[in-house]
Amino acid sequence: GENVEQHPSTLSVQEGDSAVIKCTYSDSASNYFPWYKQELGKRPQLIIDIRSNVGEKKDQRIAVTLNKTAKHFSLHITETQPEDSAVYFCAASGNKFYFGSGTKLNVKP
Amino acid sequence: DTAVSQTPKYLVTQMGNDKSIKCEQNLGHDTMYWYKQDSKKFLKIMFSYNNKELIINETVPNRFSPKSPDKAHLNLHINSLELGDSAVYFCASSQGLAGNQPQHFGDGTRLSIL
Numbered sequence: 001g002e003n004v005e006q007h008p009s010t011l012s013v014q015e016g017d018s019a020v021i022k023c024t025y026s027d028s029a030s031n032y033f034p035w036y037k038q039e040l041g042k043r044p045q046l047i048i049d050i051r052s053n054v055g056e057k058k059d060q061r062i063a064v065t066l067n068k069t070a071k072h073f074s075l076h077i078t079e080t081q082p083e084d085s086a087v088y089f090c091a092a093s094g095n096k097f098y099f100g101s102g103t104k105l106n107v108k109p
Numbered sequence: 110d111t112a113v114s115q116t117p118k119y120l121v122t123q124m125g126n127d128k129s130i131k132c133e134q135n136l137g138h139d140t141m142y143w144y145k146q147d148s149k150k151f152l153k154i155m156f157s158y159n160n161k162e163l164i165i166n167e168t169v170p171n172r173f174s175p176k177s178p179d180k181a182h183l184n185l186h187i188n189s190l191e192l193g194d195s196a197v198y199f200c201a202s203s204q205g206l207a208g209n210q211p212q213h214f215g216d217g218t219r220l221s222i223l
Binding site for chain 1: 142149150151152154157165199208209210211212213214215216217
C-alpha cells in the first residue's frame, strides 16, 4: 500500500516569512495530491490540490509543487499570517486516500 | 446548509457502554468515510462506503460496525467501549468511487471514555 511521509512535524516561522512543508509517497499509481488545513478544534478543510498531470499550482499565497519522478510534493505558503497557524496534512491518492502525519505550523506575530 | 453533519458533537461515556455516531451528507456524493484522529492528530481511515456498500475496512476491531442505510448516511456503532477508543471521529464524503476527488469532512465527534 501507499506510504506518505510528511516533514517537518512542527514548523515555527515569523509573520511575513515563507513556510514549506514536504511530503513523499511510495505508490507510483497515486495521481491526486490534496492538502488540508485543520485549525484547533475544527475539521480538516481542503486548501489546495494538484493532479499528476501538472507540476505546480498556485492560489494566492499558497502553492503546491509536484515531482512525480522523485515522488514528492510540497506546500509553500508565502507572507505567512498568524491565521495560517494550524495543522496541515498532505495526502496521496490513487484508489485510496493516504494522509501524512501532519505539520503543526505556528506563525509568530 | 451544512454539507457533512455528524451528531453528537461530544460524547462522554463509561467503559463498556455501546454508543452510536450519525453522519449525513447533502452533497450528493457517492462515497462516505469514517476516520479516527487520536491525540497525536494522526488521521486514520477506518471505513469507506460507496453507494451503501463497504469498500474499505482497515484493521479496526469488530466492536466497530458501520451502517449505511442509503448513500447519504453512514453511521458508526461502537460496542463495549474501551479507554483507547477516546478520540475525535470524523465523517467525510467524496464524489465517485476512486480516491481522486476531494474529501469533505464533518465537524467531528469528540468521544471521551471515562
